[in-house]
Amino acid sequence: MTITPPALSVFEALESEVRSYCRGWPAVFDRAQGSHMYDEDGHTYLDFFAGAGSLNYGHNNPVLKRALIDYIERDGVTHGLDMSTTAKRAFLESFQNNILRPRDLPYKVMFPGPTGTNAVEAALKLARKVKGREAIVSFTNAFHGMSLGSLAVTGNAFKRAGAGIPLVHGTPMPFDNYFDGTVPDFLWFERLLEDQGSGLNQPAAVIVETVQGEGGINVARSEWLRALAELCERQDMLLIVDDIQMGCGRTGAFFSFEEAGITPDIVTVSKSISGYGLPMSLTLFKPELDIWEPGEHNGTFRGNNPAFVTAAATLDTYWSDGQMEKQTLARGEQVERALRAICEEQPGTQFRGRGLVWGLEFDDKPRASAVCRRAFELGLLLETSGPESEVVKLLPALTISPDDLDEGLRTLARAVRETA
Amino acid sequence: MTITPPALSVFEALESEVRSYCRGWPAVFDRAQGSHMYDEDGHTYLDFFAGAGSLNYGHNNPVLKRALIDYIERDGVTHGLDMSTTAKRAFLESFQNNILRPRDLPYKVMFPGPTGTNAVEAALKLARKVKGREAIVSFTNAFHGMSLGSLAVTGNAFKRAGAGIPLVHGTPMPFDNYFDGTVPDFLWFERLLEDQGSGLNQPAAVIVETVQGEGGINVARSEWLRALAELCERQDMLLIVDDIQMGCGRTGAFFSFEEAGITPDIVTVSKSISGYGLPMSLTLFKPELDIWEPGEHNGTFRGNNPAFVTAAATLDTYWSDGQMEKQTLARGEQVERALRAICEEQPGTQFRGRGLVWGLEFDDKPRASAVCRRAFELGLLLETSGPESEVVKLLPALTISPDDLDEGLRTLARAVRETA
């Protein structure tokens, strides 16, 4: 396939220099269905990116599309702030019945605004309010968002520099396996907490991703997560799991922390919660933490009702039984086999992942970007992650067919070979 | 009309105590069309609230609805981060042709994330980055959002307390008419800037709303805005107009600052930009400020393409000529007449406003809430604003018919009388 760079004039003339994905993928996309995107020149792309984890059920999933169009057609409430609506009730009931009750999770549900960073900001505010302390511990290579509260607990130096002010009240700790197992888990963190002379401000909370997506597909072990949960309990810190990218089934179970058997105090959910790529977020927390005053946190687009409609549809369709989890794990094994083969063939590569999130790391760091560029030429959408963009990130839709998955993995293998 | 409080069980059981609007309006809304909302028990409400300014073209506006359904039906890209899409191009072209060019505005367009607070965070980051200073000046009773950066420049003490950390780097200055004209404009602000011993950290930027919506419908005079723009120029501070609630025609012209004849350095736009209540935001800035590095600010839902589709449709439908502005000003006069009559009849009341945003203030502050409660019983949706909720805020759709507007104003007058 040969792709002619399209005339991007209005984008170049009018859109800010901050734009990014459009530079790596110089196409003008027009339509999308399932695991495929189509540009205006008629090219087809297999999508191993899935809206950075926002499209776990594929593009324009027909089940959700039907529900969405029906809702719009019948003039269902579109914009509702935090008014009660029939669409919100349906979502809440479905979330309670399909997700919370079967897992014995006692969470209250907050609609903090429709983006991930809204959910993180609300989580941090609540943790600080509950504990009466301002310090938050985050982890190396964490990514939590771009507004000032979330950015202060995000690791990436380039993104942090964008703040234009010193980012404070956050202290990074080593994520699981940061020293390749040579240092006992939480040695530094626990010692700082126990030493009255350590200089660490006593944290209100710890915020963690179970698998760091932007940070390079770093997978925390279940035993590490359990030890972290115990440390939080012992040291009177709230545990916040940011499940924005890894929740909604990405790692198999609905929540990524289920496998570890822990119950975080606060959970943030976004990206694939609406299922259709529509902006929606949740901040979940244990009921005893629900000390918010009415309206103490607000926001115009908290009640994005079309998103509630597609969200309820995803839960009813995919999460009323354990089928989706099983399928994701099976697809994950398919990916793992392919990556193992690539790494055996190509020296200087490692892979890691869980469920349907996988990373292929290159010792020769720039090669990861080269692989993505070549993949794009071959019709496969893939992005990098990691502090130096040294990891190719595989994030196919959970609903991808085994054949499409196989095709993409073969294209990836070819791109790796051709950049050797 | 008698309204039976509906069974709100799942909302009460599951949704966080932070929920707010649903408390004042104890109904479960189901459908909406134009200026009317319908609850599940069959009651009809006339909407003088318009999604807090997000529904300037009414609920589920048929023109936009058609465009939206067509786009979804044909599997247009829904979620696109900052990839180039045909929907984004159509929006950019329409925005350029209908809005920027006719007004000679040179702005670059940034999609900072789909909520107002995303747009404000991006504006503040950019201002600090450009000027290399961290301080921002805001105004008494300003409202800019709930994430930490925006909250630090928001006036409301109750919202600020939610942060759980000291909010710094912002200094409030008196908004126009804060002292009822007894003190020269900018006396304090300018003196602080000129006095090398004043203790004010040199600001990177000033952020202002031309009409403070949440702050109590405080209308800045054009001459005050012009003097502020000149002060910013003279003192090397960027001027940010937060046009999230007052833009998109709310005050008549598309941007609320047009009347004053100023060109802010940075403008934030959200709420009604999509026209359909879908989350979408813009941060606009002069091209010489566009020093962002690619990806320095990002976010999952920046590319909410269905919103681009409805946004382009609003611009093409309503903003290709000056008709909408004229109509809004005419409707505004209708409101003004009605409010004048109320205030003449009812001692202890004042009114103020511009275009189709108006406030009715009560010396007996709690009465404003009583009026809204009574209006709700009478089938009219109205909320309060102001630091002590002492102002009834009128924010009807710009597309409201004269008859509906008249009906609502009569209901308001009745509610005022019945709470005297």
Add this chain to the structure above:
Amino acid sequence: MTITPPALSVFEALESEVRSYCRGWPAVFDRAQGSHMYDEDGHTYLDFFAGAGSLNYGHNNPVLKRALIDYIERDGVTHGLDMSTTAKRAFLESFQNNILRPRDLPYKVMFPGPTGTNAVEAALKLARKVKGREAIVSFTNAFHGMSLGSLAVTGNAFKRAGAGIPLVHGTPMPFDNYFDGTVPDFLWFERLLEDQGSGLNQPAAVIVETVQGEGGINVARSEWLRALAELCERQDMLLIVDDIQMGCGRTGAFFSFEEAGITPDIVTVSKSISGYGLPMSLTLFKPELDIWEPGEHNGTFRGNNPAFVTAAATLDTYWSDGQMEKQTLARGEQVERALRAICEEQPGTQFRGRGLVWGLEFDDKPRASAVCRRAFELGLLLETSGPESEVVKLLPALTISPDDLDEGLRTLARAVRETA
């Protein structure tokens, strides 16, 4: 008198560029007695500077000198941290008997470290600890010290820039007469406090100088100070009077706030408290505020016992009756007459002051420095103050003889004339 610039080699070679007074007064001083300093070349200087207010009783006052040498001779404890010593007891008893009891002041005494900024840091810490809030209100052109806590409430932009970090948690308010009486006192401050939407973080305390020394000899009126004290009481803020430069009799009474009839919650004292130019400071506060834990604030040189000895000697010698206060006010009238004559003769000059602190302001700002340079050539030590060094500051020793005072005032008049 002709002064040959001495060879300053070791100062220039070794001492940091931060040095300052030695630049304006290019002499190497060797001895000093009363109101005179002597350089190594045999020149004599009349001192209208008095160690920036640290030498209210003149250089090497013989009464204090005797007590000091006796103490050193008999091997009295020199360095005592906060151990109990006979010298500290003697000081505390003298302070209680001569100062606190006669004025009915209930203060507890803290030795916070021997410099003014130590005293301010301790005052701010205590205020924040007592009130549980971090915000402090200071005034335009305030000067409170160079360590980060004190610097954050200091007005001078040049000093503030030295911090290298954004200075936060402080908000400036207009000092008395900042707008030449055209704006009611505390209009802005009180409105911000009362308006729940103002954006001002609720302050723990207000810190104020009754006469701003570094800020330009700005004299607060008694009624302004009383209104401030009442505002603090009404709004639950602690009132801190920084009496470091204006206390110890500089304005007449021992404390500069006595004239206004107010009792601040916290008072800082330093500079002339030891009377001999030895480092010593006090932080005084109402007993109900004494919630310090033992050792919660400490410091190596809190127990500078030789300073306690000279301090007690000043109190016993000068403050057992009202004589010193009367004499200071009389000397002040002598200064006032002379300044009035100068201002009548020289257009573009104004004067102001209280007790023995006076300022002579020049509309032609650089002229103030020219006057000080010329005065130095004529054998008179004088420095400038004010945000643009536009004020000549007169701070003679309280013990200066009428003849010496007259001589200095005549020299000043000559220097003013010769720089016209």
Add this chain to the structure above:
Amino acid sequence: MTITPPALSVFEALESEVRSYCRGWPAVFDRAQGSHMYDEDGHTYLDFFAGAGSLNYGHNNPVLKRALIDYIERDGVTHGLDMSTTAKRAFLESFQNNILRPRDLPYKVMFPGPTGTNAVEAALKLARKVKGREAIVSFTNAFHGMSLGSLAVTGNAFKRAGAGIPLVHGTPMPFDNYFDGTVPDFLWFERLLEDQGSGLNQPAAVIVETVQGEGGINVARSEWLRALAELCERQDMLLIVDDIQMGCGRTGAFFSFEEAGITPDIVTVSKSISGYGLPMSLTLFKPELDIWEPGEHNGTFRGNNPAFVTAAATLDTYWSDGQMEKQTLARGEQVERALRAICEEQPGTQFRGRGLVWGLEFDDKPRASAVCRRAFELGLLLETSGPESEVVKLLPALTISPDDLDEGLRTLARAVRETA
């Protein structure tokens, strides 16, 4: 010896609850000579505390006393801000000739105010100004002072809590041997610096004590200090050695870092620099860092000339050859032998130290305080240090006689035995 608690009435009635040493040592001290203090009831105490390191040459050292009295007698300038004086010149020349030149140290000398925390504040300001960054790295159990800048890089949680505001811009790293050698030095610190995703704000400087006095007599190895200096160089961070307690010969050489062969960028000196317990401090830095503007940092008591006089006398008397260093090391061996014997006899004890600073740690932490209490009853002044006051700290004067040292060590051994 039996000690009757004296009547402490004025101390209890008037002095703030913050007072501390006077509680552990309930005596009223009157005189002091060499290594002995005398209370007003005629009791004698052997001093193993030395003004927390401020009295390295003993109390009221006769050589310094003579110089001091001569200076006062002849009316030498006492208080001089940063004017040039003959006393300052003599000190600068002596410091250059005895200290800087023989060690090939190129430092510029700043007089930042007379206390340790003034010196640290100036060092941090300068480092931030030079590097244009605000972040500082400090170490676990560091102690640098009580003003806000210094407190932010101090480890002790109790002291930090006194600030009343969140302390920011500082990040603690593990001091040498924090993990008993099980973790490679700087593993964590270096990884954070190298990982662009770590979340650590790029530091302007690192501040370190070579031996942590307040932190529990933690002795950094020379190779650790060298590796730290190399890390700073490699990563463009300034190295600040806080030599306030460990300088002036406490560890043998004049500067404690000489043994390691490093040349810090900035050095803070205080405590024993005057030699007589008089407040005095220095901030030393490499000449290329001397970017201060004149007067950018100031302070009233920077020119404590009597302290310059005694300081010059200590340098001329004790530091013109290597004798003092040899003697200190010899005395240190005497202490080490005694501590070894104690630890061999008493299980659950460890000792460590360098030169004449030593610590005796008790596994049974409260026993350290019991030992100090018992020692006091036996006429020996000793204090504890460490985050839980678990270490008895030995800090005798460097000029102590072998016999006095032996007596004190035997008293210590007895106190240890009697608290077993």
